[in-house]
Structures are given as structure tokens and as C-alpha cells.
Amino acid sequence: MKIDSYGFGRISIEGHPYTSDVIIYPKRVDASWWRKEGHLLQLADLGEVLRDPPEVLVVGTGASGVMKVAPEVEERAAVLGVRLVVRRSYEACQEYNRLAGERRTVACIHLTC
Secondary structure, three states: OOEEEEEOOEEEEOOEEEOOOEEEOOOOEEOOOOOOEOOEEOHHHHHHHHHOOOOEEEEEOOOOOOOEEOHHHHHHHHHHOOEEEEEOHHHHHHHHHHHHOOOOEEEEEOOOO
């Protein structure tokens, strides 16, 4: 999967536009992703992602970086041996594209804020 473009409130992946937060898996996109608390990424928000952990998890925290990552997510990633990359969404998209060709990578991208 390749991210074609990102802008506030929208992302294009493999030619398909999305206007809601997404999880990008190696072979599919989940465009129905939502968190228990909109601006806090918690373990409960990553159930499917962590059932079969990727090598790298890229988290896009929004255009202005409003979404935070709970310490429990950082701790679980470390226990599972998952490299966690947390960036504002524009930079996260660039990092995802760079890493996805090298390692099994999943991205969780918050499109606004």
C-alpha cells in the first residue's frame, strides 16, 4: 500500500480518497477506525493491529499533532518488539511510505486536528 497524498481531513491511498481516520494494513485499508477517546490512542483502539503485530507501527497524530499516544501503547509496542513511530500526520505518511517497502508496517492516521 502507498499513500499518494495527505492534507487536513483527507488522504489518498492507492488512488482511493478517504475522509475519515484510517488504519493502513499491508494489503487493505480500514476506513472505519475510531478511537474510544478521539484524541487519545489507547490499546483498545489497536486490537486488530496488535493481534498480529507489525514490525513497525506508524501513528499520525493529526495535522497539528493533537492526538496523543497513551503510555500503555508505547509499553505494549516495546513488549511486542514493535517499533513505534509517532509523528504529525504529514510526516507520518512520508515515514510510512519509506518504511512500508522495507518492513511489515501498519499506519494509524488521524486526518484532522
